[in-house]
Amino acid sequence: MIIDAWVTELLLPFLGDYAAWAGTFIDLMIKIVAIVLPLMLCVAYLTYAERRVIGAIQLRIGPNRVGAKGLLQPIADALKLLLKEVIIPAEGNRFLFVIAPAISLLAALIAWSVIPFSPEVVLADINAGLLFVLAATSLGVYGVIIAGWASNSKYAFIGCLRSAAQIVSYEIAMGFALVTVLMASGSLNLSAIVNAQAGATFLSWFWLPLLPMFVVYFISGVAETNRAPFDVAEGESEIVAGFHVEYGGMAFAIFFLAEYANMILISALTTLLFLGGWLPPFDFAPFNWVPGAVWFIFKICFLLFCFLWFRATFPRYRYDQIMHLGWKIFIPLTIIWLIVVGLWMRTPLWLW
């Protein structure tokens, strides 16, 4: 807001009536860059963290050559991919082929516009926040479908069908889990959802009354991002890389970024919805001296570590097992728990 007023004053002699608009525009752009730039850095270093963590779990060292302790590895990777040829396969659809990775990344990024980092620190504090998040994350499947179709390759086509079916299946379980959160919080606004979890200890967060939903939501998140152990879509031994097999160079890098940005988004949403967002685990000193954003980032990092841990620990599911888990276990479980929470809230035993 200070930048807003300052820019408006600066531009007043040149633009006249439009100065206020320009001021708002520049103010918003600065805020957007302040969200997106650190986010892209986090994505880059998540790839590094993944290689180091999985290396450590498998008793290897991982990347340690580029820069001190390999810290420049993601930057070297990005530069290398930037200088590689972007191949557009013959008979593929050129336009769709190029925009497919952009759609994937768009879906992974736009939800961040409504995520509150600490009280009052949010770009767009809209009252339909969670509805927007649900809509934005649903867009991701278009990137997958378009990529698979535009490539005109059989592996890409089979991979995109499998991926899309898997993503939409788990989205239902995620949607039902979101409904239970809405029931407990009574608001669609993400800040209000976090405030509804405020209390003396971490027992007042929604993970406790909604424990099965918390587990379902996070596992569905792993499946949504096509991460191991649900990564049949890119099962190397059967369909090479799935929907992005024909992509190379920077076009592939965008898909890669989108996948990791999605992981961070799922972790952030799980934190906001079930783990109390920026709230400290105990609301007394020294825990509430730490700024809320630090707790928020700490919780996200823990969940991201779980993503990497799962990948290093679990063997890959078979495709029919994935669909079985999504449709026959998660969906009935979420419907039952929705009814249980509904009934529970009508009794005096509901303490949240």
Next chain:
Amino acid sequence: MLNEYLPILLFIGVASVIGVAPVLLGMVLGPHKPDVYKNSPYECGFEAFEDARMKFDVRYYLVAILFILFDLEIAFLFPWAIMLKGDTIGAAGFWAMMLFLSVLVIGFIYEWKKGALEWE
């Protein structure tokens, strides 16, 4: 009201640029030496037998249709779920949604028994 959504619109613009610009930059900076074999779709060293836009299993359609049904159901549940806290809609509101859910659960059981969820 709409002012709150302006940042989202700008964010979509910025995110699209981040998605497209690196690809275009990569096309400019990277080499560009196409040949027939490099541009042919990848198929284990074979030449592609036919077009890749082939027939596929009908179950993928089925999953998509069921997804639309259930996603709509979730959209219907959203406003109800918000009003549930504080008992604004009362017992009647609660049981009305339970009735709606039971209809959907019957449908779900039917599709399960019909084998729509089987992947052998």
